[in-house]
Amino acid sequence: MNEKKVLFTIFGATGDLAQRKLYPSLFRLYRKGDLVESFAVIGTARRPWSDEVYRNIVKETIVGLNPTPEEAEAFSSHFYYQSHDVQDTEHYDTLKKLSDELDQKYQLEGNRLFYLAMSPNFFGTIVAHLKSQGMLNVTGYHRVIIEKPFGTDYETARQLNEEIATVFEEEDIYRIDHYLGKEMIQNISAIRFANSIFESLWSNRFIDNVQINIAEDLGVEERGGYYDKSGALKDMVQNHILQVLALLAMEPPVAFSEKEIRSEKIKALEAVRVYTPEEVAKNFIRGQYSAGKFDGEAIPGYKEELNVDSDSKTETFVAGKFVIDNFRWSGVPFYVRTGKRLTEKGTRINIVFKQVPVNVFKSSVGATCEQKLSPNVLTIYIQPTEGFSLSLNGKEVGPGFTMLPLSLDHRNSAEVISNTPEAYEKLMLDALNGDGTNFTHWDEVAQSWRVVDVIRQAWDQDSSDVPQYPARTMGPKEAYDLLAKDGFEWIWTPDEWYRERNLLD
Incomplete structure (x- = not known):
């Protein structure tokens, strides 16, 4: 004890x-x-x-x-x-x-x-x-x-930090982000640094793209007044998503300690390109949910929610592409997607690996048609399920040589999940122990705001209509076009499953 x-x-x-x-x-x-x-x-x-x-x-x-x-x-x-x-x-x-x-x-x-x-x-x-x-x-x-929120932009965050720093040392300031207390977020480091099979492939030589998804199926509920002044970009991208990106992109620390992990996370965030307004227009899109129907139930649009301005241009959805300007990640897009009233509640990361140089099975003997290989994808499930899977290509059982996608899958059982310490419990214990590893350092907060501020400012200058998406779908068409123009597609498409079963229009 x-x-x-x-x-x-x-x-x-x-x-x-x-x-x-x-x-x-x-x-x-x-x-x-x-x-x-x-x-x-x-x-x-x-x-x-x-x-x-x-x-x-x-x-x-x-x-x-x-x-x-x-x-x-x-x-x-x-x-x-x-x-x-x-x-x-x-x-x-x-x-x-x-x-x-x-x-x-x-x-x-x-x-x-x-x-x-x-x-x-x-x-x-x-x-x-x-x-x-x-x-x-x-x-x-x-x-x-x-x-959170720690400020509403870089300048307000800086002023707030100066006020607190006059009383408390940085090592005694614990900026809480409950996502960093989640079991599978902390497992990112274990998957990367404890497995040679992944760490040896963790670079632009073998990875095509990375996709970070944080989806909520609920709307703004009773938080309409607050949310209408914030939006998805500040509510989710500036903190949760960029923290996850830093863990995925950071270099291996010299030691698994608070100081070394923070140092590498800060370096990763500083390597994230700060866009020009023109680059924002090419790489980030926003959306706002409109009325929809799911499993026969009518769902109101965002502007019909309590305490939301009927002319609101606040985004309830963000999809974008971050690029990291360093040796390891040059050329690898990090796609992010988050929003309210999406098809399912879920947080998952997809690491999409490059295809083999030559598809020798393209027209293999015994195949029924020209074969396209599915990409190998490492998926890390954060919530509501916890675990990970790795998709591979194998041969379909039977005559011929038809390729079949397979999955190596591990999910924590309901019993394990129920006994897992809740994020706030773990983070409060960390604070009691003086361990700031899973909290955000001022340098991380500052750089996150620098990255996000230019996106916010570009959108504030844009007078065009915010793209709409029906409630309980995975965002507007523009979110799919964003990846398609790079030759990629979203790996997680839960709306297709529901449409096949006539639960979603």
């Missing part, structure tokens, strides 16, 4: 994120023995809750984990609530008093972890008060976990 001694202070403790993710994750750590007796949690927000109300809410959030009544009571007893206005200096004095009392009560040795689960507009104000009111003047470590 490796018990952690720490005081958590959660700003935004009454919010959806805290209740859906943070409290259940803390309970899992408690149940596994990472948190036992020497920890406490202060929840702060505007609501005038008492400790009792707060503890009852915490207990409600862990019902799905089936705690015993004794377990739930013991765990929630470590939670304390303070009604708090983040702009009121006096409230920080009260917060400091409570923090010092809990530090003594639970013997926490001054270790403090602050979780900012609220609007980034308040991040600078909060950290400035933590310093000015003496909340960091104790022995032990002081770390801050920050939720």
